[in-house]
Amino acid sequence: MKEYAVKRTGIVERYQEYLPVTDKTPIISLNEGNTPLILSEALPKELGLKGVRIYYKFEGLNPTGSFKDRGMTMAISKAVEAGAKAVMCASTGNTSASAAAYACRCGLKCFVLIPEGKIAKGKLLQAFRYGAKTLMIKGNFDQALELVKEMTKDGKITLVNSINPYRIEGQKTASFEIVDDLGEAPEYHAIPVGNAGNITAYWKGYKEYQKAGKSEVLPKMLGFQAAGSAPIVLGHPVANPETLATAIRIGNPASWQSAVAARDESGGLIDMVTDEEITKAYRFIAEREGVFAEPASAAGVAGVIKLAQKNFFKEGTRLVITLTGSGLKDPDFALSFEDPVYTIEADLDAVREAVQV
Numbered sequence: 001m002k003e004y005a006v007k008r009t010g011i012v013e014r015y016q017e018y019l020p021v022t023d024k025t026p027i028i029s030l031n032e033g034n035t036p037l038i039l040s041e042a043l044p045k046e047l048g049l050k051g052v053r054i055y056y057k058f059e060g061l062n063p064t065g066s067f068k069d070r071g072m073t074m075a076i077s078k079a080v081e082a083g084a085k086a087v088m089c090a091s092t093g094n095t096s097a098s099a100a101a102y103a104c105r106c107g108l109k110c111f112v113l114i115p116e117g118k119i120a121k122g123k124l125l126q127a128f129r130y131g132a133k134t135l136m137i138k139g140n141f142d143q144a145l146e147l148v149k150e151m152t153k154d155g156k157i158t159l160v161n162s163i164n165p166y167r168i169e170g171q172k173t174a175s176f177e178i179v180d181d182l183g184e185a186p187e188y189h190a191i192p193v194g195n196a197g198n199i200t201a202y203w204k205g206y207k208e209y210q211k212a213g214k215s216e217v218l219p220k221m222l223g224f225q226a227a228g229s230a231p232i233v234l235g236h237p238v239a240n241p242e243t244l245a246t247a248i249r250i251g252n253p254a255s256w257q258s259a260v261a262a263r264d265e266s267g268g269l270i271d272m273v274t275d276e277e278i279t280k281a282y283r284f285i286a287e288r289e290g291v292f293a294e295p296a297s298a299a300g301v302a303g304v305i306k307l308a309q310k311n312f313f314k315e316g317t318r319l320v321i322t323l324t325g326s327g328l329k330d331p332d333f334a335l336s337f338e339d340p341v342y343t344i345e346a347d348l349d350a351v352r353e354a355v356q357v
C-alpha cells in the first residue's frame with residue numbers, strides 16, 4: 001500500500017522559533033491554528049464605514065472549536081515533557097473541552113471543574129466525549145479557579161488554565177498568523193475579555209513579531225467584557241457575574257493586570273457591551289456574513305459596533321476581530337429565537353406552495 005506523508009501543521013511546528021520548545025519536546029497536536037482571516041462584507045456597509053476594512057479571525061475553526069487549542073497544544077506538550085501524569089483546569093467550557101482533547105491524545109488524566117448549569121451544551125458534551133473527569137461545582141468560574149489553584153499547588157497535577165504561561169505562549173501565535181496574512185499588524189484588534197489570558201497573549205504576540213521585524217506597527221487593543229461581568233471596566237471584582245455569554249461570565253480575571261497593560265501600552269481600551277448588544281452582533285454575523293460564532297465571540301463585534309457608532313474608526317484603518325469560538329458550541333442559545341419551523345407533506349405541491357421566490 002502506498003503511504004502518503006501527512007504534513008503536520010500545528011502552531012508549535014509552525015512557530016517553534018518563537019516558542020519555548022526544544023528537540024526533546026514531544027509535540028501533542030491536532031493541527032490547530034492556521035484559521036482563516038475573513039474579510040467582512042456586511043459590517044462596514046451596515047455601519048456606514050468608508051475605507052475601513054474589518055476582518056474576522058475565526059478561531060471557531062480550531063480542532064475543538066475554540067482558540068483554546070493554541071494554548072493547549074503548548075501546555076500539554078510541556079506537561080508531557082516534564083513527565084506529568086494528570087492535568088486540571090477550571091473552565092466556562094472551552095478550556096475544559098480543549099484540555100480534555102489534548103490530554104486524552106497523549107494518555108494524560110484530565111480533571112475539569114465547571115460551574116454547574118452555566119456551561120453551553122456543546123462544551124459539556126466535549127468534556128464527556130474526550131473522557132475528562134468532569135466535576136460540576138455549585139459555584140462560578142472564579143471559585144472553580146481558586147479550587148484548581150489549591151489542588152495543583154504541590155505540582156502533582158499540572159494546571160492548564162491560562163495562568164500556566166505555556167498557554168499564553170501558544171495563544172500568541174494567532175497574532176503571528178494575522179501579521180503573516182496581512183503583511184503587517186492591523187491598526188486595531190478587538191477581542192472579548194473573560195479571564196483575560198487571550199488579550200494578554202495577542203499583545204505579547206504582536207510585540208514579539210514586531211521585534212522580529214515582521215511588522216512595523218502595533219495595533220491598539222480593544223477588549224470587551226459583558227456588562228454583567230465587567231470587573232476590569234468597573235475597576236473591581238464582580239462577586240456574582242452574569243451574562244448570557246457564559247464563556248466570559250467571570251468576575252475576577254486571573255490575567256487582570258496584563259490585560260490592563262495590553263490596553264495601556266497599546267493605547268487601546270477595555271469597554272463593556274450589554275447582552276442585548278451581544279445578541280444583535282451574534283445574529284448579524286451569522287445571518288448577514290455566514291459566520292457562526294458563539295455569544296462570547298460576538299462581544300468583540302458588539303464592541304466594534306458600539307465604537308463605530310461614535311465615529312471611532314477613521315478612514316483607511318484595518319481592524320481585526322477575534323471570533324473566539326464556534327456557534328455550534330451553544331445550541332440552546334442558537335435555538336432560542338423562535339425561528340418558524342414549517343412541517344409539510346413530502347410532496348412537490350406542498351413544497352411548491354411553501355417556496356415562493
Ligand code: F0G
Binds near residue numbers: 066247248294
Ligand atoms: N471567548 C470564548 C469563546 C471563551 O471561551 C473565552 C474564555 C473567552 C472568549 C475569553 O478569553 O478568558 O482569555 O479572556 N473561556 C475560558 C474557558 C474562561 O474556561 O473556556 P479569556
